[in-house]
Amino acid sequence: MANIKEIANKAGVSITTVSRVLNDHPYVSEEKRVRVLEAMKALEYTRNVHAVHLSKGFSNMIGVVLPSIRLPYFSELLAGIADAAFASGVHLTVYQTNYEIEKEIFALSQLKQRQVDGLIFCSKAISDEELLEWKGPLLLCQNSNEGLFSTISIPHQDAFRHGLNYLIEKGHKKIAICLARKKGMNSHFRIKAYKEALAEIGETFVENWIVEKALTICDGKELYHKWNKWKEKPTAILVANDQVSAGLLLEAKAQGTAVPDELAILSFDNHEISQSLGITTIDIQTKEMGKQAFMLLEKRIKGQPIERKVLEYRLIERSTV
Amino acid sequence: MANIKEIANKAGVSITTVSRVLNDHPYVSEEKRVRVLEAMKALEYTRNVHAVHLSKGFSNMIGVVLPSIRLPYFSELLAGIADAAFASGVHLTVYQTNYEIEKEIFALSQLKQRQVDGLIFCSKAISDEELLEWKGPLLLCQNSNEGLFSTISIPHQDAFRHGLNYLIEKGHKKIAICLARKKGMNSHFRIKAYKEALAEIGETFVENWIVEKALTICDGKELYHKWNKWKEKPTAILVANDQVSAGLLLEAKAQGTAVPDELAILSFDNHEISQSLGITTIDIQTKEMGKQAFMLLEKRIKGQPIERKVLEYRLIERSTV
DNA sequence: CTGAAAGCGCTTACAG
DNA sequence: CTGAAAGCGCTTACAG
Structure with a gap:
């Protein structure tokens, strides 16, 4: 696998310039840009995301914690999150916990290790107090007594x-x-x-x-x-x-x-x-909740203050009452 | 966030030794191991996974490509994969494609960039031929004419x-x-x-x-x-x-x-x-298929040869025929 | 517009 | 059992 250095050599520029091209920075002469692009094509270059993550300090990936993917409520919620994440170019990783606290803690440890930039808890077994001991951007899909989490919920x-x-x-x-x-x-x-x-x-x-x-x-x-x-x-x-x-x-x-x-x-x-x-x-707008969950978490990741949103509900009359 | 160097300083050892402790290497004197462990506790050390990934060259994460998380067939399959992955300490990321080829290609590009170590295609729109142009460990949850993919399928x-x-x-x-x-x-x-x-x-x-x-x-x-x-x-x-x-x-x-x-x-x-x-x-044993899919992909990632497994099916008589 | 250099935080031969 | 040093592949002030 070719790296940025080889591209720089082939194109006859510095690695800084290659990096600039890679990141769509302005201030790269058209001529060099073209040379770099050609070198990348010739060498079938692909960026190594791990190096990017290490350098930048974040992973562009969020984690979703839920008890079971198979329950329609959660798969619906997850689908909503997934759509919003894709639209923002953010990756998703799923932690299926079956309401086991150790698995929830595993997800939190992953956040600590920077495997993910933030975590959405769709539902949880761990208490709010315990959760507070962990740092890092969190979003709960339920109300919380502690005013210390961003939340999206139904009343x-x-x-x-x-x-x-x-x-x-x-x-x-x-x-x-x-x-x-x-x-x-x-x-x-x-x-x-x-x-x-x-x-x-x-x-x-x-x-x-x-x-x-x-x-x-x-x-x-x-x-x-x-x-x-x-x-x-x-x-x-x-x-x-x-x-x-x-x-x-x-x-x-x-x-x-x-x-x-x-x-x-x-x-x-x-x-x-x-x-x-x-x-x-x-x-209860499950899919919409997923979308909003993602957006609120993104805000937290960017360092914006805690927010607590509440969604509307609507009774739909059919034939069982 | 403390890093390995600070731990080494505090414990009075080299960073190599810290790394050894971190990776459960043998040949670390008990005394130094203890000192390192204490330093890690004192400094609330957490490993930065990006550095590990960059060094090691893999991410310990696989991707799952599926059209929609919400369809019970796929959420069942995904749950099977998730269980097996968790048991092996492997992370999961989900690419929801809605059968759009660009989204499938996005997943493939992520594999190329080493965001994931391998990819499970639960179902796909892209042709086998096109898929062949991409390198990296793949697993298909369906039969394929090309003998060039590992597959798990139902006959x-x-x-x-x-x-x-x-x-x-x-x-x-x-x-x-x-x-x-x-x-x-x-x-x-x-x-x-x-x-x-x-x-x-x-x-x-x-x-x-x-x-x-x-x-x-x-x-x-x-x-x-x-x-x-x-x-x-x-x-x-x-x-x-x-x-x-x-x-x-x-x-x-x-x-x-x-x-x-x-x-x-x-x-x-x-x-x-x-x-x-x-x-x-x-x-058709959907969940079992998920498990097997994960295990076959793991084998491919480890460089083992292509394998094609076929699962059993069973007719269950109830009351609609 | 451009590049040399330091830095991100770890792993791993290599030499002892 | 231990450590100095090179390397993984990128980004980003800084100086020009």
Whole structure:
């Protein structure tokens, strides 16, 4: 592999001039520029990015930390990030953590080692406090109590409350909810909204009616059977994710339970599957969130101050409520 | 940020010794090792990976080229690759191409610049011939006419044929097929298998009955309506992907078409959605393919010869045929 | 517009 | 077991 020095020799200029050509600097005579370009062609030159990174001190690559690429929510988010990154000529590396803290820490150590210029946490197991001990540009795709991170988020409490109100308007009082997990900021706010709503309509809170660890279509099917076994049955379930809603709806249909008459389902995401199945859902602009996440992280990398953006949500009426 | 030189100073040793400690070399006296380790702790040392890469000449990172992260087939494949890569301490970067050749070429140029040590093509638009002009370790997740790439693949022709035979056994003669796209090796082999099967049962080939550009649940819904408009209707459709099958099945049910009595559906993938919906499908071990892809690429990077592996497939009977 | 030189931070023969 | 020195391939003040 030819290097900059060989190019300089062949073109009869200094390596400085070659570097200038490489970096589109002004102040290179047209004549020399041409000679350099020709030399590069002749020698099939390709720049060694590692040398560039070492010299410049950054890598032009960001890392994305997420539990699982296969969950539609995260692949959608990742796709949004990937589009924005590509548009800015920034590389992406993915850290799939399965919510294991060691893997999240691995990603952070990579940031420290400058493997990446910054990190987007799509979701995380590590606490905000622990995260604060690491330096380097970070962006969280969720709200944070600490005002020390840039964040892009959905107002989950409001959105959940909005969903609950909608169910209440439609006459439901016995409402269960289903979350991806109980931990995490998002769930925290959702549960808060849930309790508030129940209090307002004078229903007692039943711990049991918060179902958790639900992420996939299969989990949704299980949710149906859980619902079916409860002696007192909720008439509606607010589900935090389209996949689970899909499983729930499909199993309900398969078992002859009428939706929404016997069981209403209100979902979150508005991904393709909810559209296909006609599930009423709350759109949370996942892909847009990915784009914004990238842009906010870029700002942090450039040294701009912390920013906290909040996206809009929108309830889409279909046929399950 | 402290560097190796400062560590050496503080520990009172040479930078060579520090490097040895860093790389777990033998032949470092225990006493100096301890001194170095202490100095690193005191100065909060972190290695600069760019310098390591420049020195060593490789980056310990591979690239994955795929059209879209959001399509379940690819996110499944990517998850398999990611697991295997993490287990080997190798980094992953993702090139989402949307089947645009320029983006594929961008990935190849990154390989040339040593941004990555190798590239896995999950699917591609670029021709094998063009690909051959680029050097560097490559791995294709599909068969190739050129014997010059390492590949991991499913015997698509056999598998497709197997599916067709199964439909024929079940009494179907009017069979349509639905592919992700017409281009590409996989489709080539599938169409070949289709024509063979038709010839054997004495059916005439109808160009029209090869539906293409079908990837999502929505595409599956459209496929239903296409089917519904044909004057002569196939009694079975062999669909190359679970998402499309799901859309097709759901729309058929919604429109009151009996599956499998009026329309049989045989799918490919065996992803979660086909299980949930009870779709008869051919399992193609997507995640396993990801793992194997990584391992084969690793071998190429280490300079081992080209290898071509083929995975097994398996028909899973459920309720749509 | 141009170039010599120092610097980025590590690794690795080589000599001891 | 240890270290001085060259090398990886680029960028960037600085001086002209």
